[in-house]
Amino acid sequence: METIQSPAQATYWLVQGRELFLSIYVLGSACFFYIVARRLAPLLRGERDFRFDRPLRRLRNVLQFWLGQWRHPRYRGAGTIHILIFAGFIVLATRAFWVLALGVSDGFVMPGLSGIAGHVYGIVADYASTVVFLCMVIAAIRRLAFKPARYSVPARYGKGHPADAIFLLALIAILMAADSLFQGSKAAALFQQGRTAEFLPVLSLPWIFKNALLSTPLAILQNLHLGAYLVHGLTFFFLLCYRPFGIQFHVETSLFSIFFARLDRGTLKPVRWGIPDEQLGQVKSFGVKKFEDFTWKHMLDFYSCADCGRCSDNCPANTVGRPLSPRFISIKARDYAFQHYPIFGTSGNGKALVGDIYSEDEIWSCTTCRACEEECPLLVEYIDKIVDLRRGLVDAGNVPQSLQRPLKALESRGNPYGKMEKKRADWAAAPQFQQTCAVKVLNGKRADALYFVDSITSYDDRMQAIGRATAEILHHVGEDFGILGAAERDSGHEVRRFGEETLFQALRDHNTEAITASGVRRIVTADPHAYNALKHDYKDVPPVEHISQVIARGVKTGTIKFHPVENGSDVYTYHDPCYLGRHNQIYEEPRNVLDAIPGLKRVEMSRSRDRSFCCGGGGLMLFYEPKEEQRMGVKRVQMAAEAGANVIVTACPFCMVNMEDAIKVAGLEGKMTAIDLAELTQQQIAQKDPKAA
């Protein structure tokens, strides 16, 4: 007796299977390549982006973040499902090709997978398709029954498309089921005929189909076999061509997005890749105004965004109700690309993005805290895009009124407050302080190290205390240091991140010259924003350290010894400043310092280290008045309270501003205090070790 017909031999409505499938494949592939070509059209019109350096490092990223799915477990449930699906797809890629090939070449065997290897692979693939199928069911249940909040689409960002997600899950499930039915029906038929069939592993989807169909008449099995094959083929190509129309496109693009991802932290992209600073004056337009001003990589990011919502879930601006959700920065731009670069017809409209798909407040709401980028499984970049959009706004003169005054003051006086330059070192001139710790102004005088103070610590009454504590610590560890005094200007860190590149460069050039002239060999600062600027935004300046690193070293080498805390009942928690933590990965040193203080009880907040929650932002952000329901600082202070802490230790003057304000606003005065790591250090070593004296 004949075995059941294979798809290649069979006749489908008068057409021979082989011909039918060949034409489906050719047509499907052609469609796919045409669509992808159209999708690439805007990328070709995008700005330059230099992403080809350090190929090995990029390959490592691919292995870690793409193949290794490194960031997925940060969300345990969804992450696990995704890893299973991804692994399933990797396994099933071969199987899909194999099965498709059967439609044109009867009895096709994957090279290298004949014999035992093929059987083993078959078993693995059968389980893989079963797992993927189950994952689709679970994911659908999650979406329909549990509706995780981060998938919802607030009205201001447009309409959600929950049906799309379900449709996609269904397609994949159908693909898995069709393949399994294709195999299960054949196995059932062979079994009925008493012949040996391909081994189907227990409880795999094909195995279930086989057992369910054991008593089904052969004729029906034949039809099921051929029908399932056709459905599989059609679904496969439909999915292929459907993917470039939504989040599922990330299946194709993610590999490239991750390979070309930004490699460095703390940096910003230049205004234009390949154009040196001194030639920027000839650049007609700065930043991103219209869609085509984005770089090709940033456009690729828009396609790669899987709309998983992890960025926005972690975004402090989104959490407190500011009109920013990083997820929709991507999704809205992707929809713009789909609409203005359609599959058929003409491309582009050249309109300004802000005022069209983005609002000004949306673009100014970002504190550049990096929580979104830290979380994104696909390494999608946000800060560079936000800064580029801001550069565009600044270039067009669209700067909020509240920011114009500090920007002008920075231009004329080198600080956002408009205070006189000659008062920049006044914090060190307090008579009592001068007696115990004289601070050199490096105006012709030499020193080994420079303490770069920056504006807020120089001028703000409260933050000057951090400056004095820092100076005392440097003094204590025997550092030969000085300050620039009136010659120092704002580091320009926030100026740059607010899109005022020209002003930033002027500040940078001034400081660079002053630092070079001072002849120092090292720089120390207590301001993470200055630290990041000097480390990443400046070129040709001596190496820079944050004071927490100096203290940690002092503790390690024994030059700093602490007295026990006075009040043993206090519970401390450390708040990671964004530009110390996420941007520069200094997580351990401050904690080591705290843990070295005898009797100090320390707890971690639920959101700490790379998931630290921004205090509300520094620099110019202090002048910006966002629309928000709650202050980030208040939220943060509440997190500290939830952790059981009553002392928040931070290591950034801007965090201090926001924390102290938030403590008042939250009504926690007297119950919660904030202290800078430098202040705490200085306080605990206040009485010198008698042996050292």
Next chain:
Amino acid sequence: MARIFAYITHRAGIIDDSAAELLTAANKIDPAAPPTAIVTGCGAELDSVCASLCASYAEVWKISDESLAYPNAELIRKALVEVLPPGSIVLAAHEHFGIDLAPGLSIKLGAVFASDLLEIERTEGSLLKVVRQEFGGQVSAHVQCDISSGAVLTIRPGAFKALTTSPANGQVVDKSAEVGTLTAGRRYLETVVAETGDIDITKHNILVSIGRGIQERDNVAIAQDLADALGAAVSCSRPVVDAKWLEKSRQVGSSGKAVKPKVYLACGISGAFQHLAGLKGNPFIIAINKNPKAPIFQVADVGIVDDLLELLPELTNKIHEMRKVAA
């Protein structure tokens, strides 16, 4: 000495508070020459204005004309040029009408112009020495004007205290006939009244008023807490409205509301005159400001140099305590 005139504004038949202040100012220029009031308008309203002015001014010139029913500065300027004798000294209040009228009037009269005077120190021959302020009231300046060919002077509302004078039993001189047909390139259409919010700050005995020193929108609550404790309302100066922390209807000042509280707590308000212009009825002013040099301390009854963000909550607690004791 030239004749002194005081241009008096009025609304709905009621003369402006500046009438008495202009009298004081005129007296400082030349105590020997009682000034003449000039009013423009029409109908019974104007007559009642003249009648009330006769109580303090020895002579009141009225220019009655239908076209002057609404005070259009250009028309009034033309009318004044017709009637004023050469070399006149004209005083007006430095508010939205005065600054609309005075500069142009000085040109048309060929007279010198000095604006926003806080003090008139003395006259020596044809030289008049006055005090003005610059840089938002941070510094004062002595200014000398040659008034030999007349002068137009605007005085800061509130700067010259009204004197108690004996009844003047003035007489009204109708100058309307000297004025021909008046035309202007500007035509009044309507006045759009600012929306009144849910709180009417003009009706409160105590106002907790906040300025730039409140620093942030969220801190407005600190002032509101105190106001709640006091049964008072929160008002503010212009920067607070510009920052959109409070509605326009809460603003005290020349571009905001005129208020007449008994107690005015000026918290973090520097005390620009545009703000003080909205304070009527001589309230008891308690000023809290970080800057000991803030101009508000010049006009306040009691001054405290402190951070209002720290002081106000304590004051709120104290008020609650007092209420408990009283109850």
Next chain:
Amino acid sequence: MEILVCVKRVPGTSENEIEFNPEGNDIERDELLYGVNEPDNYAVEEALQITARVGGEVTVVTVGGEDDEEVLRREMAMGASHGVLLTDHAFSGSDVRGIAAILQAFVRKGKYDLVLTGVQADDGGAQVGGMLAAMLDYPFACLVNSIEVLDGRKLRISREVEGGNREVSEIELPCVLSIQTGINEPRYVGMRGIRAVGSVPIPTYGAAELALDPNTVGHTAAKVKRMDYFLPALGKGAEMLHGSREEIVARVADLIAAKGGLR
């Protein structure tokens, strides 16, 4: 519509305490930084917005010296098409009337439909606009907080009057308006914008070019002269409360209760 905006360069004093020079006749200006008078900046923005709507060009003009070019450049970077500097030795020491006379002579040389000024300078007294208008016999309005261009060479404007009310009028062109702050949101101009107009020539006009009799302007013609600066008396009326915060709070609470009554 051709619009002329008269601007002034003033020292920024809001962020730093003003000090006097040793002679006491002027403030210490060396450490102060100058910039465009704030209301003038609103006037330029308004002019730019009007020309963006109805066409035309914006010219900015100032009376002064070389140093004053910087404010013209800043306003040109905002979008003003031309900047003009009126400068002459004969102009120095002018009182406000002198400044108005110089500006008047310049306005007469051109064909401007609208002349704008800021409502008041930090170191001024809201005078130039009204004087200029009277010299030109143009209609005038001050404290203008909205402008709408109507057909038939007219504007519909509103002025800020007492109680936050808006007095709405129609005004014929050409006219002079002095602009109140808050009428718009002036655009930002950074160093990049200023550099971009750095090489645009700024024509200068002296007394001869403006056909002005030097004796009608400058120091000799000035009838209003500032003699000196002095600090306003501090705490003239205010009784300053000292002591611990607790004492102060108690005292203030008593005062409020006594003067205002606690309901």
